[in-house]
Amino acid sequence: MTPDLLEEGARRVEVHAQLEQQGRTASGGRAAGFGRVATPGEIDVTHGRILYLEDVSVSFDGFKAINKLSLDIAPGELRCIIGPNGAGKTTMMDIITGKTRPDEGTVFFGSTIDLLRYKEAEIAQLGIGRKFQKPTVFEQLTVLENLELALKTGKDVASSMFFKLDSAQSDRLAEVLRTIHLADSVARRAGNLSHGQKQWLEIGMLLMQAPRLLLLDEPVAGMTDEETVRTAELFLSLKGKHSLMVVEHDMSFIKSISEIVTVLCDGSVLAQGTLDQVQADERVIEVYLGR
Template structure:
């Protein structure tokens, strides 16, 4: 590699928080992702959309280490190559992942779930010794306020509403201090009020870190996305603002199944 190429690569990586390049993933004979690129900048609230089977969740799986790509690289801006690391190592590098179904401890309180998340970054032995109704740290208090569960601190997680469970898990991830937060359909199954609260929460989180959201709710995407990447058949189809995506006839054709001459329907459906 020439010195100029190295310089350009370093400049490109420095301009982004995370850079995924030429990602290809195959499951047996099926190629789920084909040469996909994704660049995430600081404070991005970046939505990844597309029809079912487009490869969106697989891209999140590659970034967090759940799935290893056939080829391609995922680099943080410090040069760390994530595809060489295991899932727990990637978490410690500052990449947090939330799956669609909440992963919380229903028999424990909100406070205890958050305490477990906070201590998991330190010592497994300390985690086992977390006192019931123990002291709430300043970091925990800040997260509790951020996710809006200040009135539910001592409620068992299993008794929370669906939306509250989602916010609790997001709070658990925030206590691990990620630089990049990956969320898979965070508003699925939520009420309208919970959906809007989640959108505002994600905007707030993006003030301090970068967020990637896989989402099918187009109304939610239109209201809260700062940047949108559209995938189709494992490839990048379109990237830009929501307005730019809506105006692209290819998006209407492959994502909504519309003809090129009536693509404006994406703005109202």
């Protein structure tokens, strides 16, 4: 949990109040049709999409990093995103999470939440969790304290030590500990965990906030083979309960978790299908081999 995320948590209540206000009063412009949140905290997936991007483009100094990108993710889906270096994978995640504003296009969370209307911190509060490549757990705190901290939004680290979890939060904490394979390590300092365990702990911290969509950037980079296998099991166990978008270069890992794989290249979708299908696609072979 980074200080940034703690700050985001502090604003959760405020944002939900704003959403409620917008739901009642919005009219005109974007808010008229799509931007309205009927019930704060609820994501409308009646159209079968948790995430929807259409014709999204962004340029940096005239260079089109994302170029008319369109894709959608179903609720509970585990989508793998692959693509050569510079394909636009990170930039796409930056756009979804509000870190980068696209020049044009549409980005929806469910069918009613226009993500382009929200700031980065608000998007996290809406239920989109992002895991960056490098783990950012509190090394001096125990596994348990790190997970508790993920719930203690709106407090500083010191005062949050005296925060008491309610029974639903305690249940969630126990479930998350089991899910991330750290139930036997609650009292261990995060700094003493292996790289893989730190990654799982950070995923656990995201899970404590019950995200609907998790964006995971190169989650198995630097992991041992055994940790990679356990991470695959972890992701497969999260699928269904959460929607996941996983960006990864490790093809054996992708093979072990993937259903649909999207190949990005030059800022748009080059191919999509099962891993076998995209690996047999001449265009994909060409961009990977540089022919």
